[in-house]
Every structure is written in structure tokens, then in C-alpha cells.
Amino acid sequence: MRTSRWAVLAYVAIIIFGCLAALPSVLTPAMREQVASVLPFEPVTLGLDLRGGSHLVLEVDGAGLQKARLNSLLDDTRRVLRGERVSASSARISGNSVTVSIPDAQDRDKVLPKLQELATPVSTVGFAAPAPEVEVTTAGDVITLAMTEAGLADRMTKAVEQSLEIIRNRVDQVGVAEPLIQRIGSNRILVQLPGLQDPTRLRELLGSTAQMSFHMLDQSVDVTQPAPRGVDILPGANDGNRYPVESRVAISGERLDDAKVGFDQRTNQPVVDFSFDSLGARQFADITRENVGRPFAIVLDGKVLTAPVINEPILGGRGQISGSFTVEEATVLSALLRSGALPAPLTIIEERSVGPNLGSDSIRMGLFTGLAGFGLVVVLMVVLYGAWGMIANVGLVLHTIMTIGVLGLIGSTLTLPGIAGIILGIGMAVDANILINARIREETEAGAGAMKALDIGFNKAYATIIDSNVTTLAGTVLLFWFGSGPVKGFAVTMMLGIGISMFTSVTVVRLLMREVVVRRKMKKLEIPSLFGKVPQLPTFSFMKGRFLAIGFSAFLSISSVILFFTPGLNYGIDFIGGIQVEAVSKEKINLPTLRQSLEELNLGEVALQDFGGGQSVLIRVQRQPGGEQAQTVALNKVKDAVTTAIPGASMERTEVVGPTVSGELARSGFLAVALAMLAILLYIWFRFEWHFAVGAIAVLLLDITKTVGFFALTGIDFNLTAIAALLTMIGYSVNDKVVVYDRMRENLRKYKSMPFSDLIDMSINQVIARCIFTSAATALSLVPMAIWGGEAVQSFAWPMIFGVIVATTSSIYIGGPILLFLSRWWKEREAARSAGQQAETPTA
Structure with a gap:
């Protein structure tokens, strides 16, 4: 419990620095200008879903680029043939190459060196030697010029770089402020323009190749x-x-x-x-x-x-x-002509736009639900731990402030799911405090003095805190790796929250508690609840009812699997592609009239969801056949139909996800879930034993199937936000299991002769209060978001609340029985192997 003065000063400096970094984010623009010379920090950048704007992902047409290069290669080849007085008509495009048929051997010998000069070298990745752009081969009378992989990759790189500059010029010339234009992947460009509500002109500006001729x-x-x-x-x-x-x-x-x-x-x-x-x-x-x-x-x-x-x-x-x-059309056309032609066609494969009104509503909703969730967690900590709970709340306040400060320092963009991540982080950050306080209570009940109880409580809780946070972090890192856009913002806030909570809970709270003990010269450290001494919870024998618990859990999981197939998940457009438009009207919307207008478009299945007191409607149209361009055409038809059916309506949000992106998002989402489970399996195997790891994954599968069944039963959108909820739930579920496992491992060292079933019962009873309290804190932080958060985050909040309940009950009722079964099976297997080896050994 000793901390050097220099360490304390370092902690204070970190806290002050974090608070100052967060200050610009809570000041008004006028106040920020006044303190700008004193505070060299920038406020957190708000995402487009909070301030309004347009988000487009464009893909360079690789096939079009290759076709254009083949045509130019054909022209070059014919120029060489004419220069050598050989018939140019013998050259033609055949598949992905240019072929030249020259029966005369002398003509071939004259032409071949000239054609080989067309094979200019291009740079390759790393330190490899330059490779030719075109491979020239001969087979009898035919000379073939084929594009190499290095040549195509070089063409694509140059096309994307050139397209970036042209797009930047076009956007600058129409006067859009603060655009974000960057390359993503090998052949895609991301364009984000804040404040531009209707992206129709933007789509024309960026999607046109601007190949003009007279x-x-x-x-x-x-x-x-x-x-x-x-x-x-x-x-x-x-x-x-x-x-x-x-x-x-x-x-x-x-x-x-x-x-x-x-x-x-x-x-x-x-x-x-x-x-x-x-x-x-x-x-x-x-x-x-x-x-x-x-x-x-x-x-x-x-x-x-x-x-x-x-x-x-x-x-x-x-x-x-x-x-x-x-005037707008003339402005776009003049910008296109000034910036020049794109080297290849660009296809808009993903488009999302949010109106400024919806963005400001999202900010208000985020602040309201965040403060409400924070308040509920603060009240819970005071109820559970009285005055000591206020120390935990100080750590919680610092955790939230420093998370905002670090987001501003690293230049991260705060999105609506990012706010959800901060709110969830508030609920999960108290887990360390609950673990520590529970340990201190145990040591005090065992007769330890105040400082000893504090010291042992923190030391014993530290390993559990590390294990539980690492398992939660595994899913979050994968979410950042495979996620995109706002979901990535959620992952960033969660990762920061986990790291900062380690500092505030383990360091700051420890120093504050130690200071109280020293200043008050306490002999005994008791942590009563708000209503006095905490009564001793009764002891349960969970192993006696293990067959009933596993049977009921298996029934729910099997039912969930059936629900997965019938009626199935309500996949959002992130996974199946399509069009989604949110229209808002000042008057009550006549849904039958709107439905009729949309059905007359013959765009296939159209779904309408009424919300906002009948003045808002969410329109979904299935993915259109015909590739990415067909989605854009359909979106324009939907907008025209909405404007006709609802005069004065505004499109507060539009999303278009083409088949290419939807397929990639689906693969990435499910791959992230699979890899998260694998990472958790390996970590628990490393930290504990193999049957602990297998048991955790078995229980985790049961938890996941139940959560998927919840999605199917409620009809909540299963989209990227839902994948974020699933991955977070996986981390939380394993977090719970690790707490139980840590106590089992500790008791295995202490009570070596105790039957394993009794040891499991004892371990669960020792940590059951922590499991319930942590779950309550996490659920309470999410309840305001689930009730008032709106459609954008409800697909995260409700499944997370359900997942927290499922994870807690499975840690108490399912994890132990499965671990007991695996342990007994392994011991019986080892005993049988030993008996077999003794039987085979010849007697002396």
C-alpha cells in the first residue's frame, strides 16, 4: 500500500492533464475561442450521425480500368505494327490480353523487340525487383501481350491516387467545409462531408467520370x-x-x-x-x-x-x-470539367446521410441517457457501499472525464455507438470497485486490520481484474479490427474505457481509500451498505440442481436455434444490402398512402416502421438486382415517392448498402465473433487449465445462442450494431466466468482435499454478490439508452441487457456443472489409462 511521492505526483499530473484535455469538449464554441491560447487541446470530433452529413464509399472499377488499359495497349501495339509496315488488323483483344497474329517470321522478328519495349517495369511491394507491367510471350505465329498482376496493381494504385486528387478538387470547388477524403483498402475511397444533408449532388459530383468530348x-x-x-x-x-x-x-x-x-x-x-x-x-x-x-x-x-x-x-x-x-447543377458541372476526368469509373457502394436535426436529437439523447445511466450507477454504488461508494464514484467521474479527454487527444471521432460505448463503460468500470470492496469485506470478516484488509483486498482482486479486462478487451479489439464506421468508434471508446478504468479503479481509488484509513487512524475497515451492515447471504448448493439448470439452459438454447431458422433474424441492410430512409413530417403521416406510392415503384419488398408519434417513418426497400448503380436509382425513386406522398417531408437519414459491402460486412461480423471466441479460449487455457477454457466456451455458446434467439423473438434489427452487442456480451460473459474461475483456482490451492463439487459451490457463493452487483450496475447504465435511445442504439442496448442477465445466470448455474463434468471425465479417463498401463506391465 506504500506509494512514493513521485508516483502520487505523476498520478495527479495525469488526472489534471486528462481533465484539461476534456474541457474543450464541454465548452461552448465562444468559450473555446477564449481559452484556445491557454488550452492547446481540441474538442472531440463528432461523427456524421451526431452533427449530420454524408458518408460515401466509392470503389474504383477494376474491370473498367483493365479494359481501358487493354484498349490503350491495343492502340500502342497497332502503332508499332504500322511503324514496322505490318498489317495493324492482325492485332486484337482476346480475353484479358492483346494478341498479334503474324505468319511471316521476318516480320515477327522485327516486331517482337518493339513490342517488348511496351513491357515497362513497375514498382512492387517491399524490396522486390521491379516487375514488367506487360508480359510478352510467343506461341507459333501468335504474339501475346498480357497484363501482369504487378501491372494491374500498379494501375489500380495510380488510379486510386489520381481519383483521390480529382475528388478532392471537385469537393473543394463546390465549397464543402471540413471534408474527409481518404483511401481505404486497395481500391476504395471514403468521402465524409459534414452538414451536407442531401447527397444527390455529391453523388453526381463523385460518381461521374467526367469524360467530356465534342x-x-x-x-x-x-x-x-x-x-x-x-x-x-x-x-x-x-x-x-x-x-x-x-x-x-x-x-x-x-x-x-x-x-x-x-x-x-x-x-x-x-x-x-x-x-x-x-x-x-x-x-x-x-x-x-x-x-x-x-x-x-x-x-x-x-x-x-x-x-x-x-x-x-x-x-x-x-x-x-x-x-x-x-444553379446547383451548373456548379457541379463546372467543377467536373475543371477537375478533369477520372482515370476509371467510380461506383458508390455505400451511402449514408444524416440530417442535422436528427444529429442534434442524437446528441441530446446521448447526453440524457448518459447522465441517467451514470446517475443510476452512482446511486447503486452508494446503496451498496455507503460513503465508500462515493470514493468509487469519484473514480467513475474521473474515468468518464479522462475517456472524453483521451478521445480528443487522439483525434478519434465520437459517434452515437461511441456514446453507447462510454455509457456501457461506466457500468463496467465499477466492476473493479465491486471486486475490491467485496474482497475487503471478506478480509475484514476474517479478522484482518484496516490496512491489511485494504492491502490484501486490492492484491487478491488485482489478478481477477486483469483477467476479466483482458477477455473483454479481446472482443473489443476484434470489433475494431473488423468493424467499420460508427461501430469502430464504439470499439475505440470501449478500449479506452477498459484501460482508463484500470488506472482509476486500481490506482486512484486505492490512494483515496488508503488516505481515508490513514487520516482516520482506522483499526478495522468495515464497508457497510447505505442501510447499515450487509447481511450474510445464505449458502446455496448449486451443484445439486445442476441437471435441472443444464436441462433448462439446453431447452432455451435449442429453442433459440429453432427461432434462428424460423422465423429467423431480422437482418438489417448492413448484412443484406438495400435502402433505408427515415422521413419526418410536421403532420401525422398517412402510412397507407405512402405504402401505395412505394409499391407502385415495383422495387420489391417494402417495409414501413412508424415511430415518433406517427410523424416519423422508417422505410426499407430490399436490395435491387443489377449491382450498385441500381441501388442509387432506387433511392432516388423512393425519395421522389416520399416527397409526393408526404408534402413537406424531410429525409433525416438515408442509407444505401450495395451487395459488395453487405457481403463483406456479414463475413467480417461473423468472423469477428468466431475469432473472439478463439482468442478467449486460448487466453483462459493459458491462464487456467484446458477444462476451464473448454467449459467457458461451452457456456459461451449457450449464452450466444440465447442472445441470437432474443434477436429472432423480438425482431430487433440484426446489424453491425447487433454484432457489437454480441461481441461485447461475449467479453462480459467471459468476464463473469473468469471471476468465478479465479476464486475456484484460489480455493483449489487452499482446500486441496475438498471434493470438487463442494469447492465449486463454495466459490460461487463467495462471488455471487459481486456477479449480481456488477450485472445490476451494467444493466442500469443501459436501461435509459434502451428506453429513450432511439432506433439507432436500441439494437445494442436491449440485447446487451438480456445478455448481461443470461451471462450472470450462466456463470452461477451453468459454468460450474459443466466444469465439474469435464473434470470428472478427465479424471476417469486418466484413471482408466493408468489402470491399463499397470495391466500391461509384466510382473517381476
């Missing part, structure tokens, strides 16, 4: 008939017409020098004024001079923006694009 129209072609060679029938971007466009590019979009929004002086309508570079200006002058009276098409991404008639030669290299644009 073509002449062939007026002799009938657009209702198949197009002749050299002519493409293209749709109009705004008017719904079809245009016969010559395939030959008159002027490439690469010749554009600038584009900006303007207004037509005659109609006062927004237009886009553009200008060419010097070469483009000369080409534009020649074309307009030679084609007076003919229509001239401006084509963007395969659609005709406008097709004006050339009335006179345009010599200044300037032009104008008109087409009944709104």
Missing part, C-alpha cells in the same frame, strides 16, 4: 433505326431526346482550359462558360468554320448535354453550355 451530329440518321457504322445513338442528359452522334471525337475534353458558372444575358438562366487551351482553340475554330449550320454535340459520360447549331465560326476558343440547369 462531336458532330449526323442529321441524316434516323434515331429510331439501328445506327450505322461510325454513329452512336446517345441519350440527352436533360431533355430525354436521342441524338445521332458521330463516333469520331472532334475535340477531346482534355483540351478544356477552364469552366465556370455564368448566366445567359437573354434568359437569365444558369449556364457553364468554358474555354479551350491554345491547341483546342485552333481545333474549335477550324471545326466551327467548316461546319456552319450543323449541330455540334457536347457529350459528358455518354450523354448529350447540349447540341447547339453552329451559326458562325467561333475563333476565340470560348463556348457555352446551356440546358435548363439549376
Whole structure:
């Protein structure tokens, strides 16, 4: 219990630093500006679900990138053939390569070295030597040029890097503040824009490749008939017409020098004024001079923006694009043209947006439920431990403040699930205090003096605290590893909470309790409840009723498995993909009218969920066939139908998850659960014995099946937040088992001759109060969130409350019997093996 003065000063410095780091997060913006020069700390960054904004994940089209490279490789090959006076028609694309058929051996010998020059080296990962981008091989008369894996990877890397810069330019040019644009994975880009409620313009801005070109129209072609060679029938971007466009590019979009929004002086309508570079200006002058009276098409991404008639030669290299644009549309188009074309198409595979009103509601809800949960835990600690409970509450307050401070220091983003993680951390942080106080009570009852009881209580509780926190941390780390977005924010807050609770509970609370004992010169350290001395709990024989307990648990688990198949889980769009829109109206929403409007869209199954007093509705539409683009088209149809059916409605939240992302999220979620169980198995095996580890996993499987059955029975969304609840419940369940196991291990050393069944009963009776109190604290912290937290966190809070109850009862009634069975089976197996070996040994 001795602590050096320097250590105490270090602890005080850490606490002061943590409190100062948290201060900017609770100050108003005006107050933050006043103290900015004194406090060099930033407030916690709020996620988009709290402040509103749009979140999109874009994927570079690998197939399109490869196709474009093959076309350019074909052009290069034909250029080489023409340079060597060999027929260029012998080169063609075959599958994923370019093949050249040259019967003449002399021609092959001339061409082959030139073609091998196309195989430029590209850098590879690590320190490996550069690899060729193209592999050139010969087989008889045929020369094959195929893209290598290194070449494709290099192309993808360059395409993503170039796309990042172009997207950043486009976003900057439309004036969005504080954008987050970063690469994720090998071929994806994350774009988060706060405050942008409707991402329609953003989707147009980012999803367009902006490949612009200028073509002449062939007026002799009938657009209702198949197009002749050299002519493409293209749709109009705004008017719904079809245009016969010559395939030959008159002027490439690469010749554009600038584009900006303007207004037509005659109609006062927004237009886009553009200008060419010097070469483009000369080409534009020649074309307009030679084609007076003919229509001239401006084509963007395969659609005709406008097709004006050339009335006179345009010599200044300037032009104008008109087409009944709104100011926003003209701004987006000019930004696209200025930033240049993307190297490959980008597909929006995930889209989420939250309106600022819903974000502010989420902040208020988080503060309210957090304070309510914190208050309930504080009251519980005072009821259980009286004045000593207030010391634990001081540690709890410091734990919460320092968690917020560290979140700001590391630049982490606080999301709604992150708030849930802080609230849950409050409930779980008192576990160490409950363990310590229970141990001190035991030592005091055994006759130890005040300082000795304090010393032994902390020492004996320390190993259990470490074991229980490590097992909880295992699931949280995997959640961070495999999770995404807000779920990752939950994992960060949980990991920080676990680490900080170790400091506040073991260090700060210990120093405060020691100071009280020393200053009051206490001879005996008693920790009564608020209502006086704690009565001794009766002793139960849990092993006598083990068959009934295991049978009832097995019945519930089997029923849960049946519920898993029938009616099954209500999978959220995170796992099955699809569209989700939350619409809010000032008037009561007429659901039958809205349902009819949505069913007329023929988008498949549509589900409506009414909440918020009939003024809010959650609309779910199944995943659409046809890939990622089909989801975006369907979302626009849903929004139009909602606006028509509910005049004045606002879209407070939209989510679009395509089939690619939903499949990945499902695999990652279930893999995280499996790996968490494996990590826990190995840790318990390492810290205890094999039958303790196997017993813990067996009980854990029973707990998980019951929790899954709870999801199926209640119909609560099974989404990424639910996976977070499942992983947290796994950590909590094992936490409970470890506390029981630690006491069993301690008693095994102390009572070596006691029957194992009696030792299990004694160990459970010794820790049953801790199990119940910790569960009560955790459940109480979650109850406000479950009742008032809203749809976004209810799929976390209610299953966690159920999981806490299941984990506690299984620790008391199921873990011991399974451990007893495994121990007896192992002893009987060892006894049989020993008897067999003695029988085989020949007598002397």
C-alpha cells in the first residue's frame, strides 16, 4: 500500500492533464475561442450521425480500368505494327490480353523487340525487383501481350491516387467545409462531408467520370433505326431526346482550359462558360468554320448535354453550355470539367446521410441517457457501499472525464455507438470497485486490520481484474479490427474505457481509500451498505440442481436455434444490402398512402416502421438486382415517392448498402465473433487449465445462442450494431466466468482435499454478490439508452441487457456443472489409462 511521492505526483499530473484535455469538449464554441491560447487541446470530433452529413464509399472499377488499359495497349501495339509496315488488323483483344497474329517470321522478328519495349517495369511491394507491367510471350505465329498482376496493381494504385486528387478538387470547388477524403483498402475511397444533408449532388459530383468530348451530329440518321457504322445513338442528359452522334471525337475534353458558372444575358438562366487551351482553340475554330449550320454535340459520360447549331465560326476558343440547369447543377458541372476526368469509373457502394436535426436529437439523447445511466450507477454504488461508494464514484467521474479527454487527444471521432460505448463503460468500470470492496469485506470478516484488509483486498482482486479486462478487451479489439464506421468508434471508446478504468479503479481509488484509513487512524475497515451492515447471504448448493439448470439452459438454447431458422433474424441492410430512409413530417403521416406510392415503384419488398408519434417513418426497400448503380436509382425513386406522398417531408437519414459491402460486412461480423471466441479460449487455457477454457466456451455458446434467439423473438434489427452487442456480451460473459474461475483456482490451492463439487459451490457463493452487483450496475447504465435511445442504439442496448442477465445466470448455474463434468471425465479417463498401463506391465 506504500506509494512514493513521485508516483502520487505523476498520478495527479495525469488526472489534471486528462481533465484539461476534456474541457474543450464541454465548452461552448465562444468559450473555446477564449481559452484556445491557454488550452492547446481540441474538442472531440463528432461523427456524421451526431452533427449530420454524408458518408460515401466509392470503389474504383477494376474491370473498367483493365479494359481501358487493354484498349490503350491495343492502340500502342497497332502503332508499332504500322511503324514496322505490318498489317495493324492482325492485332486484337482476346480475353484479358492483346494478341498479334503474324505468319511471316521476318516480320515477327522485327516486331517482337518493339513490342517488348511496351513491357515497362513497375514498382512492387517491399524490396522486390521491379516487375514488367506487360508480359510478352510467343506461341507459333501468335504474339501475346498480357497484363501482369504487378501491372494491374500498379494501375489500380495510380488510379486510386489520381481519383483521390480529382475528388478532392471537385469537393473543394463546390465549397464543402471540413471534408474527409481518404483511401481505404486497395481500391476504395471514403468521402465524409459534414452538414451536407442531401447527397444527390455529391453523388453526381463523385460518381461521374467526367469524360467530356465534342462531336458532330449526323442529321441524316434516323434515331429510331439501328445506327450505322461510325454513329452512336446517345441519350440527352436533360431533355430525354436521342441524338445521332458521330463516333469520331472532334475535340477531346482534355483540351478544356477552364469552366465556370455564368448566366445567359437573354434568359437569365444558369449556364457553364468554358474555354479551350491554345491547341483546342485552333481545333474549335477550324471545326466551327467548316461546319456552319450543323449541330455540334457536347457529350459528358455518354450523354448529350447540349447540341447547339453552329451559326458562325467561333475563333476565340470560348463556348457555352446551356440546358435548363439549376444553379446547383451548373456548379457541379463546372467543377467536373475543371477537375478533369477520372482515370476509371467510380461506383458508390455505400451511402449514408444524416440530417442535422436528427444529429442534434442524437446528441441530446446521448447526453440524457448518459447522465441517467451514470446517475443510476452512482446511486447503486452508494446503496451498496455507503460513503465508500462515493470514493468509487469519484473514480467513475474521473474515468468518464479522462475517456472524453483521451478521445480528443487522439483525434478519434465520437459517434452515437461511441456514446453507447462510454455509457456501457461506466457500468463496467465499477466492476473493479465491486471486486475490491467485496474482497475487503471478506478480509475484514476474517479478522484482518484496516490496512491489511485494504492491502490484501486490492492484491487478491488485482489478478481477477486483469483477467476479466483482458477477455473483454479481446472482443473489443476484434470489433475494431473488423468493424467499420460508427461501430469502430464504439470499439475505440470501449478500449479506452477498459484501460482508463484500470488506472482509476486500481490506482486512484486505492490512494483515496488508503488516505481515508490513514487520516482516520482506522483499526478495522468495515464497508457497510447505505442501510447499515450487509447481511450474510445464505449458502446455496448449486451443484445439486445442476441437471435441472443444464436441462433448462439446453431447452432455451435449442429453442433459440429453432427461432434462428424460423422465423429467423431480422437482418438489417448492413448484412443484406438495400435502402433505408427515415422521413419526418410536421403532420401525422398517412402510412397507407405512402405504402401505395412505394409499391407502385415495383422495387420489391417494402417495409414501413412508424415511430415518433406517427410523424416519423422508417422505410426499407430490399436490395435491387443489377449491382450498385441500381441501388442509387432506387433511392432516388423512393425519395421522389416520399416527397409526393408526404408534402413537406424531410429525409433525416438515408442509407444505401450495395451487395459488395453487405457481403463483406456479414463475413467480417461473423468472423469477428468466431475469432473472439478463439482468442478467449486460448487466453483462459493459458491462464487456467484446458477444462476451464473448454467449459467457458461451452457456456459461451449457450449464452450466444440465447442472445441470437432474443434477436429472432423480438425482431430487433440484426446489424453491425447487433454484432457489437454480441461481441461485447461475449467479453462480459467471459468476464463473469473468469471471476468465478479465479476464486475456484484460489480455493483449489487452499482446500486441496475438498471434493470438487463442494469447492465449486463454495466459490460461487463467495462471488455471487459481486456477479449480481456488477450485472445490476451494467444493466442500469443501459436501461435509459434502451428506453429513450432511439432506433439507432436500441439494437445494442436491449440485447446487451438480456445478455448481461443470461451471462450472470450462466456463470452461477451453468459454468460450474459443466466444469465439474469435464473434470470428472478427465479424471476417469486418466484413471482408466493408468489402470491399463499397470495391466500391461509384466510382473517381476
